[in-house]
Amino acid sequence: MADWKNPPRLFIPGPVEVKKDVLMQLARPTLGHRGKEYAQLHSETIDMLKKVLFTNQHVFLVTSSASGMWEAAIRNCVGFDETVLCTMCGAFSDKWADVAKKCGRKVEEMKVEWGKPTLAKDIDKKLASGKFAAVTLVYNETSTGLMNPVQEISDMLKKKYPDVLVFVDCVSAMVGLPMKFDELGWDVAFASVQKAFAIPPGLTIAAVSGRAVEKSKTVPGRGYYFDFQEFVKSNEKSQTPTTPAIPHIMAVNYQCTKLLKEGMENVWKRHKAMGDCTRAWAKDRFGLFCEEQYASNTLTTVKNTRGIVVGDVIKAVQQKHNTAFGNGYKDLKEKTFRIAHMGDITIDEVKELLGWIDAELK
Numbered sequence: 001m002a003d004w005k006n007p008p009r010l011f012i013p014g015p016v017e018v019k020k021d022v023l024m025q026l027a028r029p030t031l032g033h034r035g036k037e038y039a040q041l042h043s044e045t046i047d048m049l050k051k052v053l054f055t056n057q058h059v060f061l062v063t064s065s066a067s068g069m070w071e072a073a074i075r076n077c078v079g080f081d082e083t084v085l086c087t088m089c090g091a092f093s094d095k096w097a098d099v100a101k102k103c104g105r106k107v108e109e110m111k112v113e114w115g116k117p118t119l120a121k122d123i124d125k126k127l128a129s130g131k132f133a134a135v136t137l138v139y140n141e142t143s144t145g146l147m148n149p150v151q152e153i154s155d156m157l158k159k160k161y162p163d164v165l166v167f168v169d170c171v172s173a174m175v176g177l178p179m180k181f182d183e184l185g186w187d188v189a190f191a192s193v194q195k196a197f198a199i200p201p202g203l204t205i206a207a208v209s210g211r212a213v214e215k216s217k218t219v220p221g222r223g224y225y226f227d228f229q230e231f232v233k234s235n236e237k238s239q240t241p242t243t244p245a246i247p248h249i250m251a252v253n254y255q256c257t258k259l260l261k262e263g264m265e266n267v268w269k270r271h272k273a274m275g276d277c278t279r280a281w282a283k284d285r286f287g288l289f290c291e292e293q294y295a296s297n298t299l300t301t302v303k304n305t306r307g308i309v310v311g312d313v314i315k316a317v318q319q320k321h322n323t324a325f326g327n328g329y330k331d332l333k334e335k336t337f338r339i340a341h342m343g344d345i346t347i348d349e350v351k352e353l354l355g356w357i358d359a360e361l362k
């Protein structure tokens with residue numbers, strides 16, 4: 001019987017397991033969002049996030065899920081007379097193209113088969129036409145468990161198309177995978193906190209470049225809730241335009257303190273170690289859905305080469321151990337399954353879960 005007060009431990013690719021010490025941060029006394037205490041929390045948190053994201057530009061605390069930033073990037077930075085190139089390699093990148101169209105922008109789609117990466121050379125071919133103002137990209141495609149080669153793509157964009165704005169969905173990548181915002185030359189990068197930040201859902205962190213903020217001044221119809229100009233003005237007072245999810249910001253503050261103490265390079269290495277361990281298991285028992293060089297370090301999509309009934313194994317592990325992992329996404333259901341290894345999940349916990357799955361395979 002489902003019991004929301006005693007839920008399974010989560011190894012699904014978001015929301016992920018949140019540890020007790022982090023949960024406690026959300027139970028602190030609330031602050032007035034126009035008071036000095038909030039301003040202190042806000043500025044401290046932004047300062048730490050700038051270090052975590054390797055940026056000296058803008059960081060916004062946005063009270064919405066990450067999908068809000070899909071819309072925000074488009075509505076703030078792409079004019080109605082401009083065209084955005086939307087790269088698509090899975091459910092989330094596909095959705096972003098849809099969102100851009102729903103915002104009334106001109107969109108050109110660049111699709112690859114699910115499980116295949118988006119490559120610099122293909123983006124290069126598209127952009128050579130000179131008609132694009134911006135490009136959308138997903139760093140880590142959570143539906144397929146694939147990391148796009150964002151370093152190569154960014155190097156190419158910086159060199160050949162310095163005027164094209166670069167928007168990157170980093171939802172299941174931020175703090176799990178290497179990311180230095182300023183060096184990469186990105187304009188908007190964002191993640192909701194229920195993925196590798198390992199905080200309950202309700203807040204999104206966004207890094208925004210100075211030039212994206214400048215561009216937004218010239219774009220009409222930015223709307224109200226996600227207007228970059230409002231976020232910049234409020235940030236100057238260490239505030240947000242509307243009442244933010246203050247408990248979540250307290251948790252971000254706590255998590256950033258831990259991340260900086262560990263050191264981001266070590267955080268990324270820790271995620272890679274969990275990826276290596278899960279991939280080794282997957283290759284031995286099944287197969288990997290993505291080519292290994294693109295297989296994600298924050299979640300593994302396992303190809304169901306043995307034809308097991310994934311739903312039954314998930315159910316059995318949940319019943320015996322009150323722990324949940326993910327079936328494949330949509331069309332990939334039963335053909336694949338997904339194990340998240342991001343945030344505060346430890347490698348020992350991952351190994352424990354893999355052992356339980358092994359027990360079901362016998």
Ligand SMILES: *Cc1c(COP(=O)(O)O)cnc(C)c1O
Nearest residue numbers: 065066067092140142171172192
């Ligand atoms: C989870 C996820 C999203 C959606 O984020 P929400 O916070 O649910 O809006 C978008 N993109 C990627 C890559 C994701 O993993």
